[in-house]
Amino acid sequence: MQTQTQPMQESVWAGGRSPFGIRWGKLMMWVFLLSDAFTFGGFLVIYGSVRVITPDWPDPSRVFALHLFGKEIPLLLIAFMTFVLISSSGTMALAVHAGYEGDRSRCARFLMLTILGGLTFLGCQAYEWTKLITEGVRPWGNPWGAPQFGAFFFTLTGFHGLHVLSGVIYLSAITRRVLKGVYARRGSYEGVEIAGLYWHFVDLVWVFIFTFFYLF
Amino acid sequence: MAVHAEHLAHAHSESWIRKYVFSTDHKVIATQYIFTAYFMALLGGLLAALIRYQLGWGDQASPLLERLFPFGAQGGVIKPEFYLAIITIHGTILVFHFQTMMLTGGFGNYLIPLQIGARDMAFPVLNMLSYWVFLASCVVMLLSFLVEGGAAAAGWTVYPPLSVHAAAVAGSGLGQTIWLLSMALLIVATLMGGLNYIVTTLNLRTKGMSLMRLPLSTWGVFFASVIGLVTFPVLLAGAILLLLDRHLGTSFYMPTVYIGGQLVETRGGNPLLWQHLFWYLGHPEVYILAIPALGFIGDIIATFSRKPIFGYRLIIISFVVMTILSCIVWGHHMFTSGLNPYIAMVFSLLTILISVPFGTIILCYAATLWKGKIQFTTPMLFAIGFLSLVVTGGLGGLFLGTASTDLYLHDTAFVVGHFHVIMASSVLFAIFAATYYWFPKIFGRFMSESLGKWHFWLTFIGVYATFVPMHVMGLGGMMRRIYSPHAYQYLQQWVPWERVISIFGLILIGAQLLFVVNFFWSLFKGRRATDPNPWRANTLEWQTSSPPPHLNWGEEQPVVYRGPYEFSRPDTAEDYLPQNTPPVGVEVSGNGVR
Amino acid sequence: MSAVHEATIVHGDVHQEPVINRPHPPTRVYLVVWGWLFVLSFGAYLVELISEATTLALPIKWSLLTVIGLMKAGLIVAYFMHMRFERLSLIYAILLPTLLVIALVAGLMPDAVSLISFWGHP
Numbered sequence: 027m028q029t030q031t032q033p034m035q036e037s038v039w040a041g042g043r044s045p046f047g048i049r050w051g052k053l054m055m056w057v058f059l060l061s062d063a064f065t066f067g068g069f070l071v072i073y074g075s076v077r078v079i080t081p082d083w084p085d086p087s088r089v090f091a092l093h094l095f096g097k098e099i100p101l102l103l104i105a106f107m108t109f110v111l112i113s114s115s116g117t118m119a120l121a122v123h124a125g126y127e128g129d130r131s132r133c134a135r136f137l138m139l140t141i142l143g144g145l146t147f148l149g150c151q152a153y154e155w156t157k158l159i160t161e162g163v164r165p166w167g168n169p170w171g172a173p174q175f176g177a178f179f180f181t182l183t184g185f186h187g188l189h190v191l192s193g194v195i196y197l198s199a200i201t202r203r204v205l206k207g208v209y210a211r212r213g214s215y216e217g218v219e220i221a222g223l224y225w226h227f228v229d230l231v232w233v234f235i236f237t238f239f240y241l242f
Numbered sequence: 243m244a245v246h247a248e249h250l251a252h253a254h255s256e257s258w259i260r261k262y263v264f265s266t267d268h269k270v271i272a273t274q275y276i277f278t279a280y281f282m283a284l285l286g287g288l289l290a291a292l293i294r295y296q297l298g299w300g301d302q303a304s305p306l307l308e309r310l311f312p313f314g315a316q317g318g319v320i321k322p323e324f325y326l327a328i329i330t331i332h333g334t335i336l337v338f339h340f341q342t343m344m345l346t347g348g349f350g351n352y353l354i355p356l357q358i359g360a361r362d363m364a365f366p367v368l369n370m371l372s373y374w375v376f377l378a379s380c381v382v383m384l385l386s387f388l389v390e391g392g393a394a395a396a397g398w399t400v401y402p403p404l405s406v407h408a409a410a411v412a413g414s415g416l417g418q419t420i421w422l423l424s425m426a427l428l429i430v431a432t433l434m435g436g437l438n439y440i441v442t443t444l445n446l447r448t449k450g451m452s453l454m455r456l457p458l459s460t461w462g463v464f465f466a467s468v469i470g471l472v473t474f475p476v477l478l479a480g481a482i483l484l485l486l487d488r489h490l491g492t493s494f495y496m497p498t499v500y501i502g503g504q505l506v507e508t509r510g511g512n513p514l515l516w517q518h519l520f521w522y523l524g525h526p527e528v529y530i531l532a533i534p535a536l537g538f539i540g541d542i543i544a545t546f547s548r549k550p551i552f553g554y555r556l557i558i559i560s561f562v563v564m565t566i567l568s569c570i571v572w573g574h575h576m577f578t579s580g581l582n583p584y585i586a587m588v589f590s591l592l593t594i595l596i597s598v599p600f601g602t603i604i605l606c607y608a609a610t611l612w613k614g615k616i617q618f619t620t621p622m623l624f625a626i627g628f629l630s631l632v633v634t635g636g637l638g639g640l641f642l643g644t645a646s647t648d649l650y651l652h653d654t655a656f657v658v659g660h661f662h663v664i665m666a667s668s669v670l671f672a673i674f675a676a677t678y679y680w681f682p683k684i685f686g687r688f689m690s691e692s693l694g695k696w697h698f699w700l701t702f703i704g705v706y707a708t709f710v711p712m713h714v715m716g717l718g719g720m721m722r723r724i725y726s727p728h729a730y731q732y733l734q735q736w737v738p739w740e741r742v743i744s745i746f747g748l749i750l751i752g753a754q755l756l757f758v759v760n761f762f763w764s765l766f767k768g769r770r771a772t773d774p775n776p777w778r779a780n781t782l783e784w785q786t787s788s789p790p791p792h793l794n795w796g797e798e799q800p801v802v803y804r805g806p807y808e809f810s811r812p813d814t815a816e817d818y819l820p821q822n823t824p825p826v827g828v829e830v831s832g833n834g835v836r
Numbered sequence: 837m838s839a840v841h842e843a844t845i846v847h848g849d850v851h852q853e854p855v856i857n858r859p860h861p862p863t864r865v866y867l868v869v870w871g872w873l874f875v876l877s878f879g880a881y882l883v884e885l886i887s888e889a890t891t892l893a894l895p896i897k898w899s900l901l902t903v904i905g906l907m908k909a910g911l912i913v914a915y916f917m918h919m920r921f922e923r924l925s926l927i928y929a930i931l932l933p934t935l936l937v938i939a940l941v942a943g944l945m946p947d948a949v950s951l952i953s954f955w956g957h958p
Contacts, residue, residue, distance in 0.1 A: 045453065046444070046929065048926065054438075054441045060472070060934070061474070063934060065479050066479075067475075068480065069479045071944055076494065076515070078945070078949070079512065080510055105877075115916055116869075116870040123866060166491035173510060177492035219918075222917075233908045236877075236905075237902065241884050514947055518943060518944050522940060569936055569939065572943070582946040585943065589943075
């Protein structure tokens with residue numbers, strides 16, 4: 027029998043809200059990025075553990091050097107690619123920023139710049155792959171040393187490049203929606219912000235590949 | 243969030259295909275998962291029967307076998323390469339395609355939105371895709387039996403160099419590639435599901451459903467998804483590299499070795515690397531299964547003891563600790579692999595440490611049973627059987643977790659027995675308990691109690707009689723993964739043991755036919771569950787009709803006022819108090835929201 | 837039922853906050869972070885050039901590069917991905933699991949090292 031004498035301690039808590047204070051779409055992207063971080067983390071740790079036991083690892087700064095003006099400049103192309111990707115990350119951040127302020131055309135412009143950056147990066151990567159393949163780098167061997175060098179080069183940059191490619195496609199779809207005014211009507215540019223998270227993550231991964239594969 | 247009645251009515255005007263095949267309703271997807279996973283279980287069980295037959299009577303030709311498998315068992319005796327394919331696929335589909343998918347994809351999918359009071363998953367289409375990718379994975383895996391060389395034969399752990407070089411073993415041809423593709427699909431399906439479960443649990447809870455009011459089932463699936471989130475991607479990375487090793491000529495895992503007297507054109511690879519990567523998932527996988535199983539059992543035990551669960555917060559904390567520890571103990575599978583002994587010591591210590599949260603949960607459940615008004619229904623019997631198996635298996639685990647004893651026991655039948663008690667059988671019991679418990683909710687009919695009790699006792703006795711003697715054989719030096727104990731002089735003493743185990747094993751497998759009959763009979767002819775809450779439980783899924791309507795709730799989502807285990811309160815007339823019953827003294831307005 | 841309706845019903849978070857005009861840093865902050873990212877990347881490149889020209893000890897080079905890489909990663913996560921402006925619970929929930937990568941390293945590296953001591957490193 028429920029009695030009135032004993033006051034109930036139970037209270038209605040406002041559920042339905044994320045303990046993280048973000049909505050489900052953004053949370054989903056964060057959680058996905060966490061899992062993707064483990065894919066790349068896995069690749070990089072594998073690479074590290076192979077690298078330390080492989081004696082005749084080719085010197086990446088020689089392999090990726092470019093001949094320019096009669097001089098050999100180490101890692102020039104890679105430095106340029108890093109520059110491009112960081113720039114695209116910057117324009118992406120500005121696009122998200124424009125979204126916050128509800129500036130539709132500025133948001134779309136910066137998104138297009140970002141896509142352009144992504145395409146430039148992919149172009150450089152295609153050039154780099156072609157150059158190395160013509161120089162004789164294969165997944166099973168290369169002219170300079172440990173066969174694992176080629177294997178990791180193609181795996182790491184290939185997997186990252188795939189992410190850049192899907193990012194470009196993703197951003198194109200988002201840009202189209204921005205231009206059509208989908209987000210303006212909705213009163214929220216969160217879609218742009220979520221896409222931004224993905225793009226920055228791709229940049230983040232490149233930071234580690236650049237550091238651990240090209241510079242080490 | 244109010245739903246207009248017209249939308250609910252609209253929901254039923256969809257075509258049959260949209261409603262039952264390509265549905266985005268989490269309940270339909272969950273049912274698809276349950277049927278598919280049980281089908282895979284059936285196949286895995288049949289493969290187990292073949293394994294037991296071979297180990298018991300492999301020296302005798304059987305005309306029936308020849309008729310069944312004209313290629314795999316020429317002359318009535320299972321060929322060694324076919325046997326290896328059988329044990330590989332048996333392990334793979336039962337661990338991944340049955341147990342993992344049943345617990346998270348099946349019951350997790352069904353229960354999460356219902357238990358948190360949501361209308362569906364956060365991403366219904368992704369949820370549907372997850373199922374179809376899983377189905378593709380199942381089909382691809384089974385097709386591998388038909389290709390040249392047969393299915394993968396490197397064991398469910400697919401260690402290189404067996405799994406890399408096509409000449410290493412018969413199944414290392416196309417079959418191994420297909421195995422890897424199927425696993426990649428499965429990982430993608432698991433991740434798509436897992437991301438969805440995490441986001442749904444965190445963000446779609448109804449009003450009043452704070453985290454500390456979630457039922458243990460939901461918590462279990464949530465933590466399992468978290469573990470999957472951080473470990474499956476690493477295996478994905480490893481599997482991609484293994485594929486490259488097989489088809490692009492890289493040598494990530496292949497050292498310079500002779501295979502079949504021939505020098506292999508690879509150099510510098512490290513086979514141990516794969517073992518690390520595999521077990522980095524492989525061990526947490528145990529907890530991907532154990533934590534949801536513990537969650538389901540918690541719900542069932544509380545309901546049928548008519549008592550609040552003992553130490554709810556303690557159990558959640560233990561889940562968290564298990565989640566963390568489970569990811570850093572994988573090395574105990576590799577004590578005999580030439581692992582660095584210092585790291586082996588750390589892994590050994592962490593492994594023993596994980597028994598603390600595990601034991602805590604078991605003690606909490608035992609304390610819940612203590613002085614409860616226990617109702618020995620079939621789900622409750624399976625839940626108690628689960629506790630029994632976990633304790634038995636855990637004791638065996640102490641020997642394997644300690645590096646020094648594991649060195650002796652590792653490649654013996656002890657490991658097979660231990661694994662099948664602690665993981666295979668206990669999780670199977672949890673799945674059965676969940677099936678008997680939630681069947682009335684899912685299908686609107688009860689499963690037969692009398693058949694269910696027969697099923698329980700035969701399974702319970704069968705499991706102990708099959709797997710405990712394996713521990714003894716293992717101590718006596720019986721090897722595992724062995725094709726035929728009959729061929730070795732020094733193993734002759736174990737041949738009678740193998741036969742007895744085989745007899746009990748076949749009884750165990752046969753007893754599952756009772757379940758199959760019960761399942762399908764009850765599906766069409768079972769007693770109707772007219773009462774939506776037949777077990778008088780508190781959690782939200784029992785507060786809607788059976789089976790629940792499209793979008794789960796009527797006009798309004800339920801509002802939650804208390805935790806999920808308020809049984810036998812002294813101040814209520816009934817011995818249970820559903821989570822959404824408004825407390826006395828709270829004014830309830832017309833729409834049910836305060 | 838139309839797809840739009842389904843979406844609004846299923847995903848009807850009660851607590852939809854307007855995202856326009858939610859607290860965010862001024863444009864200047866992004867530009868400054870951007871600038872720092874360039875500076876740090878150039879720094880890393882410089883370390884590489886210096887180690888080419890001189891005989892910089894490998895451990896020093898590696899630790900310098902790692903520190904620079906982590907700083908860049910921190911800037912990207914904190915400002916570009918807005919982590920700094922999220923709730924502390926999200927920061928913990930996303931960043932703490934990544935520590936598991938350290939466990940992976942700790943598990944794999946000793947093995948690699950023991951292989952070196954077994955085979956010998958030429």
